Amino acid sequence: MAEPAPGRRPMDLDRARTTRGTVHVIPERCKECGFCVGYCPEDVLAFSADSNAKGYHYPVLASGREDACVHCGFCNLICPELAIFTTELADDAGGTTS
Amino acid sequence: MSGSAPIIASTHPNDGLLRADRFPHILCPGCGIGTVIHCYVDAMAASGLALSDHACVSGIGCSGRAAGYVNVDSYHTTHGRALPFALGIAVYKPGMRVTVISGDGDLAAIGGNHLIHAARRNVDLTVICINNFNYGMTGGQAGPTSPRGSVASTAPEGVHDRPFVLPDLVRAAGASMVSRWTVLHVRQLRDAILRGMQKRGFCFIEALSPCPTNFGRANDLGDGMAEMEVYRERCELADGTPGYDALDIDLTDHTRPILVGDFLDIERTPYQPVGEHTA
Amino acid sequence: MxxxxxxxxxxxxxxxxxxxxxxxxxxxxxxxxxxxxxxxxxxxxxxxxxxxxxxxxxxxxxxxxxxxxxxxxxxxxxxxxxxxxxxxxxxxxxxxxxxxxxxxxxxxxxxxxxxxxxxxxxxxxxxxxxxxxxxxxxxxxxxxxxxxxxxxxxxxxxxxxxxxxxxxxxxxxxxxxxxxxxxxxxxxxxxxxxxxxxxxxxxxxxxxxxxxxxxxxxxxxxxxxxxxxxxxxxxxxxxxxxxxxxxxxxxxxxxxxxxxxxxxxxxxxxxxxxxxERYEEYALEDAETVVVAFGCTSRSAREAVKRGRAAGRKCGLLRLVSLWPFPEARLRGLLERGRVQRFLVPEVNLGQMRREVERLTQLPVLRLNHAGGAMPTPEDILAVIP
CATH class of the missing domain: 3.40.50.970 (Thiamin diphosphate (ThDP)-binding fold, Pyr/PP domains)
Structure with missing residues (x-):
């Protein structure tokens, strides 16, 4: 996480917890619009190499970003096909505090 | 173009709010109507009301298909007539939260008279107008919101007509709540829909949406993602309640902002014809 | 109060x-x-x-x-x-x-x-x-x-x-x-x-x-x-x-x-x-001329049939209470009795329900029409009943 500008550092940053998430995809619903891949704030997603039955490349985890999902839910809400969502990872399953 | 597999799912947590047996829906890749449907059902869940308290009414066109995908009492009516149909439900069953989801051509052209009169009466409805600047279902004809100069199958040399600026029109007609967001602004859009559901009176939310198959292709906007990028680069949050000229949209002039925001949220007595037994 | x-x-x-x-x-x-x-x-x-x-x-x-x-x-x-x-x-x-x-x-x-x-x-x-x-x-x-x-x-x-x-x-x-x-x-x-x-x-x-x-x-x-x-x-x-x-x-x-x-x-x-369907019959038993009428026109028709009967003319009235469904079975029943010679359909249009009667019979269907603004009087109808 980028360090906030001097003077704008939240007082509770030491205690702040970054939520961790897991990405779930329903490949057969995907139409490869790219909204989730394009607008994931953590660049977690990439297009699959293979395609679904209709020929669309669905989202997969980008190389090196497999653990980067913060469960913000943006990919979920922006998906026109309801083909992707995230669930929150429990702390003991890899959640971290910064 | 590759990476490791995510968890593969067969259902979505919101499937219970949808007629999931009809998915994938008929809408094109890159179209934003599915996103609006998603924001609607998300707001519906957040409303805390039972599904049986919600009803969804649509007109005709791509956006008119919205009602068919949500798992509430849903009515896919004739072209332009979603609002009077919804009025009938809302007036007869004032406890229900009736949402109209329809397109710019449906609500503002063939249904334009119903739009201004529903706003004038302040009928207790939430209206989500998905504005994709053209008639998509019928193949990309010019509509009442097509920006001047934009190319359409019925305006091959460019649209000459001045468009409606829907938030300005509906505000002037007497609505209680007026917002404009795009399908990129999903949180704001969802929150505006939720506020509309919670508020009594005529609540109007314009949702700008890509139409890559027709409007986008005819106007060299590229795919849905490219039109979303236009929104990302040019949308600005408006202060207060901008008027016609400020809200007017020119997709070709990259120096002009596209104003979005929650423009109006006031208390006005919602429409309810006298109907109590006075004896 | x-x-x-x-x-x-x-x-x-x-x-x-x-x-x-x-x-x-x-x-x-x-x-x-x-x-x-x-x-x-x-x-x-x-x-x-x-x-x-x-x-x-x-x-x-x-x-x-x-x-x-x-x-x-x-x-x-x-x-x-x-x-x-x-x-x-x-x-x-x-x-x-x-x-x-x-x-x-x-x-x-x-x-x-x-x-x-x-x-x-x-x-x-x-x-x-x-x-x-x-x-x-x-x-x-x-x-x-x-x-x-x-x-x-x-x-x-x-x-x-x-x-x-x-x-x-x-x-x-x-x-x-x-x-x-x-x-x-x-x-x-x-x-x-x-x-x-x-x-x-x-x-x-x-x-x-x-x-x-x-x-x-x-x-x-x-x-x-x-x-x-x-x-x-x-x-x-x-x-x-x-x-x-x-x-x-x-x-x-x-x-x-x-x-x-x-x-x-x-x-x-x-x-x-x-x-x-709904209809009403008046003096149809032995009618040779059947007047088929509806709405305000049926009021004049009823009076015309009454006067026609008084003058010895074998006429009756089939009043269409329902236009649709058209009482088709009843009209066919009348035809099967073999007494009917003709129909008369007075109406304040240029022959809309007359088409239904014509569709169901080979018998002559007399007309009495006005395009609108006035309705036929009993005298008008009586004048057409033989």
């Missing part, structure tokens, strides 16, 4: 001297009207005006819509939510409602539309009589579908047939049209309104399972051809569309589903015609 004088009784039981339009409004109230959406138009406006005063006082909703397009659709929406709902209009407004008659037929949402006919086409003679919307009532919306249409001949019948119209609409989930005419609408006569508990109301077929218990299929039908109707807000999560749809209500855009659906919409009325 009594409750009745204040207009706070839903059913104005008693004997009244009442305008036809008002009797229609009272019939709707007695039928349990919950919602009226309308737009003013001569010569139907008295219906809306009376309901604007009466309906809110008995717990109903009166909405003056922005136009007839909105009126017709608003009553469909209210009916989808369970309301007994109707609107009243006249020719130009009736034309604007045609699209919605198709929607109500396709979604199978019961509605009642009153058309007080005036001299047409177009704006025509707004304050003067016509009967020239008779075929429009049957065929006006695009496509094939089933409707019922009744034509009252007196203020009493304006009351009675409005009651009937709601029952038939609900029972078969169809649009029912009350084809009044300006003469009957603006006629004041004795109207007897029965006690509220004497009024039998036809009911919509309703789901026999609780919402959520099993999946509700909004268009699954049994032998009656009429699917049970669940209303908005009851928890059945119905989907209804004007598109061709399957029993789930989902769009099913294929020819086989379409053919089956449209045939059923027509068959609901065709196969139940005996229950839906």
């Amino acid at each position: 009594t409750a009745q004088a204040a207009g706070q009784e839903r059913v104005l039981t008693g004997t009244h001297f009442m305008l036809g339009d008002h009797a229609c409004a009272e019939g709707a109230l007695a039928a349990g009207l919950d919602f009226f959406g309308g737009y003013p138009i001569t010569p139907s406006t008295e219906i809306a005006e009376r309901l604007a005063r009466r309906l809110p006082r008995v717990g109903g909703k009166f909405v003056q819509m922005e136009d007839e397009l909105g009126s017709a659709v608003a009553i469909i929406g209210a009916s989808a939510a369970g309301a007994r709902s109707f609107t009243a209009t006249s020719g130009p407004g009736f034309s604007l409602m045609m699209e919605s008659i198709g929607l109500a037929a396709m979604m199978e949402i019961p509605i009642v539309i009153v058309d007080v006919q005036r001299a047409s086409p177009s704006t025509g003679l707004p304050t003067m009589v016509g009967q020239s919307d008779a075929l429009q009532a049957r065929w006006g919306s695009h496509g094939d579908y089933g409707v019922a249409a009744y034509s009252p001949a007196s203020p009493q019948e304006c009351f009675d047939l409005t009651l009937l119209a709601f029952d038939v609409a609900d029972r078969y989930r169809i649009p029912v049209l009350l084809m009044m005419d300006e003469v009957v609408a603006h006629m004041t006569e004795r109207v007897v309104i029965p006690a509220a508990d004497a009024i039998q109301r036809g009911q919509r077929p309703r789901p026999d399972h609780a919402p959520g218990a099993t999946r509700h299929l909004p268009y699954a039908v049994g032998d009656t051809l009429v699917p049970p109707m669940a209303h908005a807000g009851e928890g059945y999560c119905v989907h209804m569309t004007g598109l061709t749809h399957d029993e789930r209500g989902y769009p099913a855009l294929n020819e086989a589903t379409h053919n089956q659906l449209v045939n059923r919409l027509v068959d609901k009325v065709r196969l139940n015609a005996g229950e839906i």
